[in-house]
Amino acid sequence: MRFLALLCLLVLPVPLHAAELLMVERHGCAWCDRWNAEIAPIYPKTEQGARAPLRRAQINALPDDVILGSRPIFTPTFILIDNGRELGRIEGYGGDEFFWFLLTNLLDAHPDATALP
Numbered sequence: 001m002r003f004l005a006l007l008c009l010l011v012l013p014v015p016l017h018a019a020e021l022l023m024v025e026r027h028g029c030a031w032c033d034r035w036n037a038e039i040a041p042i043y044p045k046t047e048q049g050a051r052a053p054l055r056r057a058q059i060n061a062l063p064d065d066v067i068l069g070s071r072p073i074f075t076p077t078f079i080l081i082d083n084g085r086e087l088g089r090i091e092g093y094g095g096d097e098f099f100w101f102l103l104t105n106l107l108d109a110h111p112d113a114t115a116l117p
Contacts, residue, residue, distance in 0.1 A: 019082045019113040021052040021103075022066065026059045026075040031093045035076055038096050048100070051107050051114040052080060080106050082113035 025032040043049045057063050059075055068079065069086045078090040078099075087110045090102045107114045 018084075019052045019080065019087075019110070020055045021048075022063070022079040022081050023054055023056045024059050024062065024072040024075060024077040024079065025056060029075040032076045035093045035099070039099060047116070048103050048107060050116055055081075078103065080110065080113075082110065087113060 023032075023035075040054075043054055055063075059072060059077075062068070062071070065084055066079075066081055067085045069089075072079070072089075072091075074091045076093050080087040080089065088106045090099070090106065093099055
């Protein structure tokens, strides 16, 4: 039995990085709704989504396993997290082109955390 458990650990893929994009949102936020309509359906299918999978949290219920530089004030706020620590953030949503530009710059500023396997 131990051999089988050890074999499973050796065969299962291990992520090379733990980066994620934490979206801090609020119920009734029009800009969050707009992001959800314009970006959310395609985000997991993009290179950026592969580099930093999306995680969501309500502004009044932030995750305990993340160390933030400061408490988010605006929604949506997108926080790049690596191994539980904030690397950077985007506050607000000003449209799809603006979002992709800022996100790509943020990811490129942290290649060790967001490199594709």
